[in-house]
Amino acid sequence: MQYEAVIGLEVHVQIKTASKVFTRVAAGYGHEPNTLTDPVVLALPGALPVMNKAALDAIIKAGLLLGCEIAPVCKWDRKNYFYPDSPKNYQISQYDLPICRGGSVEIELPGPARNLMGEHKCIPLTRIHLEEDVGKLNHGAADSLVDYNRAGTPLMEIVSEPALHSAEEAYAYLTSLRATMIYGGISDCDMEKGQLRCDANISVRPVGETKLGTKVELKNLNSISFVRDGIAHEIKRQIGVIERGGTIVQETRDFDGMTGTSQSLRSKEEAHDYRYFPDPDLMPVVVDDAWKQRLQAECPELPFAKQRRFLEQYQLPYTLTSVLVWDRALADYFEEAARLSGKPQAVGNWIVNDLLREVGHARIALTASKVRPAQVAELVQLVDAGTVLANAAKEIFVEMFATGEAPGAIADRRGLKAAPTDSGELEGWCRDAIAANPKALAEFKGGKESAINAFKGPVMKAAKGKANPKLVDETLRRLLAAI
Amino acid sequence: MSSAPQLDIDHVARLARLALTPEEKATFAAQLGSVLHHIEQLARVDVSGVEPSAHAFAVNNVWQDDVARPGLPVEAALRNAPAQRDHMVVVPKVVE
Numbered sequence: 001m002q003y004e005a006v007i008g009l010e011v012h013v014q015i016k017t018a019s020k021v022f023t024r025v026a027a028g029y030g031h032e033p034n035t036l037t038d039p040v041v042l043a044l045p046g047a048l049p050v051m052n053k054a055a056l057d058a059i060i061k062a063g064l065l066l067g068c069e070i071a072p073v074c075k076w077d078r079k080n081y082f083y084p085d086s087p088k089n090y091q092i093s094q095y096d097l098p099i100c101r102g103g104s105v106e107i108e109l110p111g112p113a114r115n116l117m118g119e120h121k122c123i124p125l126t127r128i129h130l131e132e133d134v135g136k137l138n139h140g141a142a143d144s145l146v147d148y149n150r151a152g153t154p155l156m157e158i159v160s161e162p163a164l165h166s167a168e169e170a171y172a173y174l175t176s177l178r179a180t181m182i183y184g185g186i187s188d189c190d191m192e193k194g195q196l197r198c199d200a201n202i203s204v205r206p207v208g209e210t211k212l213g214t215k216v217e218l219k220n221l222n223s224i225s226f227v228r229d230g231i232a233h234e235i236k237r238q239i240g241v242i243e244r245g246g247t248i249v250q251e252t253r254d255f256d257g258m259t260g261t262s263q264s265l266r267s268k269e270e271a272h273d274y275r276y277f278p279d280p281d282l283m284p285v286v287v288d289d290a291w292k293q294r295l296q297a298e299c300p301e302l303p304f305a306k307q308r309r310f311l312e313q314y315q316l317p318y319t320l321t322s323v324l325v326w327d328r329a330l331a332d333y334f335e336e337a338a339r340l341s342g343k344p345q346a347v348g349n350w351i352v353n354d355l356l357r358e359v360g361h362a363r364i365a366l367t368a369s370k371v372r373p374a375q376v377a378e379l380v381q382l383v384d385a386g387t388v389l390a391n392a393a394k395e396i397f398v399e400m401f402a403t404g405e406a407p408g409a410i411a412d413r414r415g416l417k418a419a420p421t422d423s424g425e426l427e428g429w430c431r432d433a434i435a436a437n438p439k440a441l442a443e444f445k446g447g448k449e450s451a452i453n454a455f456k457g458p459v460m461k462a463a464k465g466k467a468n469p470k471l472v473d474e475t476l477r478r479l480l481a482a483i
Numbered sequence: 484m485s486s487a488p489q490l491d492i493d494h495v496a497r498l499a500r501l502a503l504t505p506e507e508k509a510t511f512a513a514q515l516g517s518v519l520h521h522i523e524q525l526a527r528v529d530v531s532g533v534e535p536s537a538h539a540f541a542v543n544n545v546w547q548d549d550v551a552r553p554g555l556p557v558e559a560a561l562r563n564a565p566a567q568r569d570h571m572v573v574v575p576k577v578v579e
Contacts, residue, residue: 017549018550019550032557033569033570038555042555050545050547052546052547075537082498138571142576145569145571145572147571148572282545283544283545
């Protein structure tokens with residue numbers, strides 16, 4: 001029997017703010033334990049929460065980027081549960097009036113080949129709400145240790161509809177969602193730092209069945225690759241259970257990315273009973289059109305829109321666009337170099353092949369590169385004008401990356417420019433080459449355009465490889481036309 | 484709605500992670516029962532035509548700018564902790 005998987009993802013994304021969501025003590029990662037707390041974080045008696053305006057701006061912006069409807073009025077609720085990660089014994093969250101509803105995440109599935117665009121889909125979202133992160137538990141052999149630095153960090157919960165059907169789709173969804181959040185400046189989404197976390201609800205059903213199967217929640221998917229591996233593993237596990245005549249038990253499972261296996265987290269958890277009620281300490285938030293419009297104006301062009309524009313405006317091949325558009329700084333870098341040089345495709349090749357290779361070897365950020373867009377543009381123009389030949393250009397690039405010197409200056413200093421052509425030497429070499437090859441001459445005159453190439457080899461040889469190929473071509477054509 | 488409100492004191496105690504003696508259960512069941520009774524009285528008020536609200540005051544959009552202020556020194560933050568180690572609060576092991 002053929003089975004179909006149905007997957008919904010719950011993604012938690014920490015918002016990048018200076019202070020916490022309901023109090024102004026600093027938020028951050030990697031600090032000494034319990035150094036980012038205050039009376040509100042620790043729930044000391046009498047402490048009262050106050051909303052962080054920047055966190056609201058960020059989540060509204062996230063909603064606008066994903067095409068959500070922004071609620072005109074929303075409020076915050078207490079989700080009551082007793083667990084040491086939450087000193088208040090409740091988490092402030094949003095229950096029935098989330099700030100964002102609907103919207104979707106555009107994804108691209110792998111294409112038939114690396115150089116071909118894959119199928120695009122829009123995965124619908126249920127909601128996005130703003131809540132507070134909880135403290136971090138470190139489990140030891142005999143006890144657990146609690147660090148409240150993370151508690152109170154602004155956190156978005158982004159809930160998808162159960163509309164994903166494979167591990168590949170989930171991978172593409174997270175890749176796109178993460179890029180969107182980074183583009184919008186909403187979060188750095190570093191999964192190693194817990195800035196993006198993902199839980200997956202997975203069920204399978206026979207193809208054609210419309211009722212959903214029993215779902216299993218997969219937790220601890222702490223890298224995008226583990227999300228893909230964990231989901232693929234769980235789909236296989238569920239189909240295996242059903243084919244052996246078993247039934248799927250609703251449970252939470254923990255996926256271990258290192259071993260590629262999962263195990264049930266024995267759920268002592270009784271049916272969730274969070275007894276939500278409105279938080280009386282926080283006032284509702286009303287979002288008007290002016291506020292939305294102000295944030296809309298700050299919304300950047302997203303990667304897929306940028307890709308469509310690069311394909312059309314610059315006529316770039318798909319492979320170049322699929323590298324350039326996922327990093328906003330890289331895409332901006334490209335556009336500046338393309339504008340300065342007027343040669344987008346050549347600039348794209350230099351950036352994707354040479355610049356990214358050198359940046360990778362040097363283990364630095366693009367912004368730290370000494371090669372700026374103007375230098376890439378200058379190099380492309382030197383090559384295009386025939387002033388610098390391809391091999392010399394590669395050498396110049398490496399030196400330019402090391403020193404930040406202008407490409408023209410490097411070429412002059414190191415004698416890497418093509419030979420001067422006003423000496424009359426070039427014309428002599430061309431005449432000699434034509435005279436030495438009457439067969440090619442006849443073919444060219446007979447209309448075989450490519451026969452001209454037969455003269456170029458001897459000319460370049462005579463010039464010891466330093467002739468300007470563009471001028472060689474022009475000179476040969478001029479002389480051939482006169483014969 | 485005149486009968487005594489339903490209250491499962493064992494369930495409430497479990498959610499609050501409290502181990503109660505039978506005497507305490509009886510005491511708290513009676514006290515919480517009075518609270519529920521009071522809520523039932525409120526529930527009898529006719530609110531048809533009244534828009535639900537989360538607050539008594541029509542005040543919205545109370546917030547601060549995102550400017551970080553210093554927090555508590557770690558020693559002060561942990562002063563109430565029954566046990567601490569490595570500047571963290573020690574709690575019973577919560578997973579197996």
